[in-house]
Amino acid sequence: MKIEDEIKQSAFKNEYQKAYINLLFTSGYLQQAQAALFKPFSVTLPQYNILRILRGQHPKPATISLLIDRMLDKTSNASRIVDKLEAKELVTRKQCPADRRTVDVLITDKGLELLKQMDGMEGGKGIGITNLTEDEATQLNTLLDKIRD
Amino acid sequence: MKIEDEIKQSAFKNEYQKAYINLLFTSGYLQQAQAALFKPFSVTLPQYNILRILRGQHPKPATISLLIDRMLDKTSNASRIVDKLEAKELVTRKQCPADRRTVDVLITDKGLELLKQMDGMEGGKGIGITNLTEDEATQLNTLLDKIRD
DNA sequence: GTACATTAAATGTATGTACATATATTTGCA
């Protein structure tokens, strides 16, 4: 659907303003769609992202710093997201003996099992991005990279 | 910058997954940039969006329902955002006599004055979207609309 | 005209974001 109709704003100042709003809106749209897919698993998007990073490290532990470094949103609060995951027994956290400032975060078997169940719904598959052809996806990547230059 | 370098993930499964992550990441990037621009004015992005809608209506009032309808993110909580704006005296809120369930929300002179000061920084001008040519912005709009089909 | 459904808005709760600050530990340098 055209962005004009989605937000009921008939006119934009120019293509740039329109593209800007469109980008924010589409991102929100995809995030909501994904959150809906995740709901049955009782895991939020940021929690899922942390779990994925931990699986990537497994069986090595990750520190909170490493998680922050790899997260999409650098400014979010990894400590508290790990709190939630720990409460669900999807990760463990223990002080690292080598450097007692840092904490070793490890995904549990239960966490790995959950991710296994969720595999196949990642990457927005079937949500909307696959409405594009592969060429168009490549085009989109080029445009987005240019925006962040 | 290429998305691979931004999030230190070397390989994506395919162009779709990459485009998906890229879209979410770029949206976050733009929102953070805009939040930084807004900070001196002590207004958050959703608060600003509500003010813009109210200016569009001025001098007619808007109901909360109308605000929800026009907001980019439909599921957010317009009532509480209006609370914050009311506390800053940027809007007024009073029960509508015709239908006492509804509330007339009006932008104040102070609110209009604030928007006037902020005009010119909207639409991501100078933030990144203008790294594109006008043709590229049009292309981007087409791709994004297709994602939400 | 009373009862029930619908609508508009507000409120409650859990989660996350953004940013400042606190606390503990380690590092580095005089």
Next chain:
DNA sequence: TGCAAATATATGTACATACATTTAATGTAC
């Protein structure tokens, strides 16, 4: 060695999101 700076994480606060529930007013069917 001793002490300040840097680092790793946690915590506090304000704001927003997501979703369920509540409250009040209106509409509708009988």
